[in-house]
Amino acid sequence: MFKINENYLKLPGSYLFSTIAKKVAAYSEAHSDKSIIRLGIGDVTQPLAPAIIDSLHGAVDEMAKAETFRGYAPDLGYEFLRTAIAKNDYADKGCEIGADEIFISDGAKCDSGNIQEIFSVDNKIAVCDPVYPVYVDTNVMAGRTGTYDAKTETWSDVIYMPCTAENGFVPELPKETPDIIYLCFPNNPTGTTIARDQLQVWVDYANKVGAVIIFDAAYEAYISEENVPHSIYECEGARTCAIELRSFSKNAGFTGTRLGFTVIPKDLKCGDVTLHSLWARRHGTKYNGAPYIIQRAGEAVYSEEGKAQLREQIAYYMKNAHTIQQGLREAGYTVFGGVNAPYIWLKTPGQMTSWEFFDYLLEKANVVGTPGSGFGPSGEGYFRLTAFGSYENTLAALERIKKI
Numbered sequence: 001m002f003k004i005n006e007n008y009l010k011l012p013g014s015y016l017f018s019t020i021a022k023k024v025a026a027y028s029e030a031h032s033d034k035s036i037i038r039l040g041i042g043d044v045t046q047p048l049a050p051a052i053i054d055s056l057h058g059a060v061d062e063m064a065k066a067e068t069f070r071g072y073a074p075d076l077g078y079e080f081l082r083t084a085i086a087k088n089d090y091a092d093k094g095c096e097i098g099a100d101e102i103f104i105s106d107g108a109k110c111d112s113g114n115i116q117e118i119f120s121v122d123n124k125i126a127v128c129d130p131v132y133p134v135y136v137d138t139n140v141m142a143g144r145t146g147t148y149d150a151k152t153e154t155w156s157d158v159i160y161m162p163c164t165a166e167n168g169f170v171p172e173l174p175k176e177t178p179d180i181i182y183l184c185f186p187n188n189p190t191g192t193t194i195a196r197d198q199l200q201v202w203v204d205y206a207n208k209v210g211a212v213i214i215f216d217a218a219y220e221a222y223i224s225e226e227n228v229p230h231s232i233y234e235c236e237g238a239r240t241c242a243i244e245l246r247s248f249s250k251n252a253g254f255t256g257t258r259l260g261f262t263v264i265p266k267d268l269k270c271g272d273v274t275l276h277s278l279w280a281r282r283h284g285t286k287y288n289g290a291p292y293i294i295q296r297a298g299e300a301v302y303s304e305e306g307k308a309q310l311r312e313q314i315a316y317y318m319k320n321a322h323t324i325q326q327g328l329r330e331a332g333y334t335v336f337g338g339v340n341a342p343y344i345w346l347k348t349p350g351q352m353t354s355w356e357f358f359d360y361l362l363e364k365a366n367v368v369g370t371p372g373s374g375f376g377p378s379g380e381g382y383f384r385l386t387a388f389g390s391y392e393n394t395l396a397a398l399e400r401i402k403k404i
């Protein structure tokens with residue numbers, strides 16, 4: 001008789017966004033006259049930039065001719081894309097990353113979930129709290145997290161690093177030494193970030209204790225301040241302790257098109273074994289590459305035309321972020337984030353819990369956001385709004401919020 005992976009049964013109930021969808025559907029059904037504005041899920045709304053569309057069309061035409069048709073992609077991804085990434089995202093920013101240290105994938109969700117596979121099951125992970133849920137849940141599936149305490153909503157073998165207004169949403173070094181540290185900056189959900197010298201402290205710590213940092217930089221394109229690092233490799237010593245995850249979803253609108261990459265420097269070793277060789281083995285065995293046409297679309301992100309168009313797209317979303325921030329402040333809320341990230345993290349008023357505020361906002365303003373507690377216990381008392389809606393909807397939502 002076959003047996004299942006019982007770790008899956010340990011995963012606590014319903015997924016945050018399906019709970020939200022159910023609540024919104026029930027409200028809509030009971031109030032069909034109300035128009036609901038969704039500033040909840042972190043999905044983009046602007047179409048792909050013209051330079052990307054042109055590149056896609058060109059690549060589709062190539063696939064129609066025997067001479068230019070492409071089959072399986074190379075294991076690590078096409079050279080043209082890896083070279084463009086190495087130059088634009090790393091060399092031009094003063095980071096030493098070779099094209100052969102970049103692994104092209106279909107997005108950061110898969111990579112952030114799969115990367116734990118190359119580590120022993122008895123490694124101890126440390127995560128920020130609140131956190132992008134994929135890091136913890138995939139470690140649960142692997143059997144690395146111990147038992148779940150429904151009361152505290154925490155796992156016995158996970159080190160939680162609270163990120164709250166009190167510490168400026170930057171975690172303190174943990175008392176217990178972790179083996180794998182997940183960091184995400186600019187952060188989802190808090191919309192806040194870390195200064196270069198603060199990240200350097202983490203790199204020094206990881207090198208000292210022999211931990212690896214998995215640095216999720218999915219939102220780096222939204223950074224507007226000088227002292228905020230775009231990559232962990234801006235820190236000295238990161239090549240021996242850090243893996244970086246990147247996505248084309250939020251900088252170029254590829255949430256439905258799917259493209260991302262992982263960087264593993266060849267200096268990152270456990271004894272004599274490079275993590276690069278393990279991930280290359282895993283990639284070669286379990287993955288057959290992002291489609292050629294999508295990798296060509298990704299290349300267009302780095303063309304001069306593409307860069308200019310995407311700067312405008314980011315500016316569009318960041319204007320929304322500014323509108324939300326300003327509007328909330330005028331309405332008397334305490335607000336964080338939204339300067340280097342498309343997320344605004346607000347303190348719920350009075351003693352309201354995150355879910356109470358969700359209901360309040362839905363009923364009084366017909367606006368949907370995301371309860372902070374859904375991202376971890378330290379998210380209780382906070383609420384996330386995203387800047388990914390249309391400008392018109394964002395303005396309308398804030399007008400409604402100001403009126404309640």
Ligand SMILES: Cc1ncc(COP(=O)(O)O)c(C=O)c1O
Nearest residue numbers: 107108109132188218247249260
């Ligand atoms: C922190 C973080 N990492 C990764 C992802 C997933 O990115 P992708 O669309 O490339 O899978 C998201 C998506 O919302 C995210 O917030």
